[in-house]
Amino acid sequence: MNKVLVEIFLPAADESYDVYIPLDSQMSEVLTLVSSLLSDLSHGTYKATPDAVLCDAESGIIFNINMAVAELGIQNGSKLMLI
Template sequence: MNKILVEIFLPAANMSFDVYIPVESKMSEILTLVSSLLSELSDGKYKATKDAVLCDAQTGIIFNINMAISELGIQHGSKLMLI
């Protein structure tokens, strides 16, 4: 499985995390996994919900959850934000 390293900023905790994500997976799968992971890593400052979204940290564009990571143009070193 091919993975890339991205930085995910979590405004609720004012923290950033480096996370490896598989490029073949759909954003919906990644969102579920990342949301749960960051909920644990933030020591309760962030609570995973069904309403969570991942967006580009620089532009604020929300990613389509039905597309694969590779289709969204996310690549090694991309900066994302979980809100």
């Protein structure tokens, strides 16, 4: 499985986390896993919710959850934001 290392900024906790995500997974799966993970890592500051979104931290563009990570152009060093 090919993975990429991305930085995910979590505004609710004012923290950034480095996370490996699989390139061949759908963004909807990644969003669910990342939401749960960051909820745990932030010690409850962030609560995972079904309406969470992942977006590009620099442009603010929300990623399509129906596409694979690789199709979205996400690569090593990409900066994402979970809101």
